[in-house]
Amino acid sequence: MKNIQGIQLIMESNEELLPDFFMDFPYICSCVEFDKYIDPVVPWHWHHAVELFYIKSGRVEYTTPNGKWIFPAGTGGFVNSNVLHSSRVSSTKDGTVQLLHLFDSELLPGGISNRIEERYIRPLTDRSGLEMICLSPEDPGQAALLQKIQAGFELEEGSWGYEITLRQLLTEVWLGLLELACAETEDIHKNKDTAEKMKAMMSYIQDHYTEMIAVDCLAREAHISKKVCFRLFQENLHMSPLEYMREYRLRKACMELIETEKSITEIASDCGFGSSSYFGKLFREHFNCSPVRYRGKWHDCNRNRHE
Structure with a gap:
């Protein structure tokens, strides 16, 4: 897991630069140490990779074009592909730490234009207006997803079977997120x-x-x-x-x-x-x-x- 204290943006597009993102396994695991930022803010940016996160300590505020969300310790969420977003510390106390899974959705089906990608991946990434899914430990189903997200951070990178085990965990989380998105009745259409x-x-x-x-x-x-x-x-x-x-x-x-x-x-x-x-x-x-x-x-x- 890489500790990060800031992000880099591609000058031409405001897209976040992911220097350790390799296409043979498009995934990055990061620990965001907000207390080591002089200004504890992640500015407006976007990335093609999807983002799964867990708040280990403190409180983090996320903002997207459609709204703002406060995530206290023990909660987490999902930021969809290509969504403009920013985040900042939402607590005056020290010790705000966030854990991140950033990965290309193609990691899960193992490529594009196959049945898995068409049936399970694109219905989430292509859903108009779906920017954020919030996960709370108070809901049993969401608590189970948060446990799987945490389990991914505990895997030892480079160990035997690491990539397969991680992909399995992320796939199980993805199915849970898809079920949550499909269960929503509100029309969140956005141009x-x-x-x-x-x-x-x-x-x-x-x-x-x-x-x-x-x-x-x-x-x-x-x-x-x-x-x-x-x-x-x-x-x-x-x-x-x-x-x-x-x-x-x-x-x-x-x-x-x-x-x-x-x-x-x-x-x-x-x-x-x-x-x-x-x-x-x-x-x-x-x-x-x-x-x-x-x-x-x-x-x-x-x-x-x-x-």
């Missing part, structure tokens, strides 16, 4: 085109964040009106286009503070803030500390880890 428009606008921001970006430009990129652009951001990301641009620029500034020795003025210019005073004001409002203090805290953390 698939909306997600593509959002990804196009988010990608434009990533490509041009160093420049002045007008909302009109974002709207043109997605072939929609300025009014619809504002509505889609609010409905899907629960923030305005300008708020998303500001958050993305701040995340890029954080990376430059950590990874470079550039001056605050240079970073402000690189990340599209215009002036260092404006950058400093926004940074303090978001992180409750100055850029200089943030850089010092990060360097102190790295120094303590290596001592």
Whole structure:
């Protein structure tokens, strides 16, 4: 199991980069140590892989275009393929740890275009509007699924039969999730085109964040009106286009503070803030500390880890 303290995004698409994802066995097991994040937030992203998670300790809030969910310790859930989502710590207490199974759904049937894939995989991954399935230990059936999810984390990677045993556990969980999804009576229809428009606008921001970006430009990129652009951001990301641009620029500034020795003025210019005073004001409002203090805290953390 790999311990992670942040994610990397593919610049062109906002898709999460999965460097240890190998197509001969497309699966990653991760432990998210939120307390080692200086800002305990996983920003908006998506990935083709599906996500199964279990909250080992603390509380985690997930947000998707259709809503927000709070997951306390002992609960878990499923995030569907290609779904935009973000997460953050939802508790003031220390010790928030999340365990993740990330895998390509093709792992279960052993390929595409076969009976298993058509009958059991695609009805879940292709279901319009299905973003999240929440699992609670209070429901006996869901508790059994949570136990299987946990059992997958306890397997010894590299041991004899590891891949077959893991795939069997994930398949059993998948069947349970499919039953839960099929049992829902609420119509959760959502226009698939909306997600593509959002990804196009988010990608434009990533490509041009160093420049002045007008909302009109974002709207043109997605072939929609300025009014619809504002509505889609609010409905899907629960923030305005300008708020998303500001958050993305701040995340890029954080990376430059950590990874470079550039001056605050240079970073402000690189990340599209215009002036260092404006950058400093926004940074303090978001992180409750100055850029200089943030850089010092990060360097102190790295120094303590290596001592």
